[in-house]
Amino acid sequence: MEDLSRKGTYIIVLHFDRARTIDVGKLGPVQFRKGYYAYVGSAFGPGGMKSRIRHHILPKKRCHWHLDYLDTAAKEIWVSEPGARLEHEWALSLGRTSSGRIPGFGSSDCACDSHLLYFKNPKEMDKARKSLSLKKHQPDRFL
Numbered sequence: 001m002e003d004l005s006r007k008g009t010y011i012i013v014l015h016f017d018r019a020r021t022i023d024v025g026k027l028g029p030v031q032f033r034k035g036y037y038a039y040v041g042s043a044f045g046p047g048g049m050k051s052r053i054r055h056h057i058l059p060k061k062r063c064h065w066h067l068d069y070l071d072t073a074a075k076e077i078w079v080s081e082p083g084a085r086l087e088h089e090w091a092l093s094l095g096r097t098s099s100g101r102i103p104g105f106g107s108s109d110c111a112c113d114s115h116l117l118y119f120k121n122p123k124e125m126d127k128a129r130k131s132l133s134l135k136k137h138q139p140d141r142f143l
Helices: 048-057 066-073 087-097 122-131
Strands: 008-016 020-023 029-032 035-043 074-079 116-119
Touching: 008 048, 008 066, 008 087, 020 066, 035 048, 035 066, 035 087, 035 122, 048 066, 048 074, 087 116, 087 122, 116 122
Parallel strands: none
Antiparallel strands: 008 035, 008 074, 020 029, 035 116
16 A cells, blocks of 8 residues: 655646636635646655645645645545655646646745646546556545
8 A cells, every 4th residue: 555644746636617716825816717727746844745635635724825725626636656856847747738827826936837737627637647657546545
């Protein structure tokens, strides 16, 4: 069984069944189209990926990261090999195949344009996942 408490890079796949506007902290109101979003993040602190992903997908009283404002939309999780620091590489790669991005989302501490990429349908998402050779995990594996 895979050790999900290890450190590494992850992608949280979100789905919105309709367009909506969500207030995302300092980014302010952000318009989200109906479809799928891939958030690329990394977890190299205490508790590793399981702890970070759990933080993102559970309801919370206070939001810390941009993704925390979208916590109820998680559909699946993709994870890296143990210890792999691939956050920026994955964000750039997905950005080349996505149908759009949310500028500044999750990338305030780096030179990437965005760490939240938009895909119109599940077929596009699956193609992106396969291009990175990643397995799907259900969010409940991190609870």
